[in-house]
Amino acid sequence: MRRESIPLLDFLKETKGSILILTHENPDGDALGSAMGLYLFLKKQGKDVTVGCKDRVPHFLDFIPHSEEVISIPDGRFYDIGIIVDSAGFYRAGAEVKVAKRIRIDHHVGGEFYGRHDFIDPKAPATASLVYELISAWDESLIDAEIATCIYAGLATDTGFFRYSNTNEYTFELAKKLVSFGADPNYVYRMFAERESVNKMKLIAKVLETLTLYEDGLVAGITIFDRFFKETGTDYTDSEGLVNYPRSIEGVEVAFAMIEKPEEGVWKVSLRSKLNADVSKIAERLGGGGHKYASGCKIKANSYEEALDKLLSEIRKQLELQKILH
Ligand SMILES: [Mn+2]
Structure with a gap:
């Protein structure tokens, strides 16, 4: 992508302040890859930089170089600058942090929006691609294999390993550059996707039992009850990506996964669209957000049935608005 200038770049070059890089809670590959790529690069530039997350690094992302250096927030320290990546706002960190800017x-x-130093582009395939733009415009020669691996992990996971609709010529151009800097596509894929536990397979079996179709097969959903984690010896992080099962069914336009979070008293919902439906609109009306093809929200309800009803009526409304459902 061609840009006139990146105000954040000049700001970071100048600053001598302490920097805290944050990901959203329950980080995915793009959040952690972006945060770690930026962190490693800023360290090489001699900046006073820390990276923090509310949750511990999940098993499927622990291959990301130096991810053991991520600190747990809130940490009580005061920072001059807070940079949150791959998140709609600081609230997505899920914990209070003390930052001046x-x-x-x-x-x-x-x-x-926090001001002119925000670097936001909804057309970017991943936040990691924005981090790449920033650091390559600064000093491409500092991008080593570790930094390239972080950025590649973000780009690859957010594009479904180059299958989703955000995969285009630019995505491959960037991937090519990252491979030339030392990222290994097969390594990242194996580490991310082929280190599942037997317990996770047992969880998937239970979850697929809940698979239900709605609206004549245009909508498909799964439910992950909290007891499933206990029964199979898995945890919340094992629910990542399960929404792709209902999405993969022929004829499905909107797929969802409802995950019970009893400690918060909510149902966490992941929404996916295959072709035309804009699931970000559904998530926004339920207090969440995201992209056209991938969004999420949390639904507070007194029962599972009530939460499901709320969700299904918003999905139906969106399909009607877009004339996908008549
Ligand atoms: Mn992302």
């Missing part, structure tokens, strides 16, 4: 690097539509 807030900055956002992201590719979500909408969200909170």
Whole structure:
């Protein structure tokens, strides 16, 4: 992508302040890859930089170079600058942090804006691609194999390993550059996708039992009850990506996964669209957000049935608005 200038670049070059890079809670590959790529690069530039996350690094992302250096927030320390990546706002960190200046690097539509140093482009295939733009415009020669691996992990996971609709000529151009800097596509894929536990397979079996179709097969959903984790010896992080099962069914336009979070008293919902439906609109009406093809929200309800009803009626409304459902 061609840009006139990136105000954040000049700001970071100048600053001598302490920097805290944050990901959203329950980080995915793009959030952690973006944060770690930026962190490693800023360290090489001699900046005072820390990277933090509310949750521990999940097993499927622990291959990301130096991810063991991620600190747990809130940490009580005061930072001059806070940079949150791959998030619609600082609220997505899921914990209070003390920062004097807030900055956002992201590719979500909408969200909170903190000023001219935000670096946001909803057309970017991943937040990691924005981090790449920033650091390559600064000093491409500092991009080593570890930094390239972080960025590649973000790009590959957010594009479904180059299968989703955000995969285009630019995505491959960037991937090519990252491979030339030392990222290994097969390594990243094996580490991310082929280190599942037997317990996770047992979880998938239970979850697929809940698979239900609605609206004559245009909508498909799965439910992950909290007891499933206990029964199979898995945890919340094992629910990542399961929404792709209902999405993969022929004729399905909107897929969802409802995940019970009893400690928060909510149902966490992941929404996916295959072709035309804009699931970000559904998530926004339920207090969440995201992209046209991938969004999420949390639904507070007194029962599972009530949460499901709320969700299904918003999905139906969106399909009607877009004339996908008549
Ligand atoms: Mn992302």
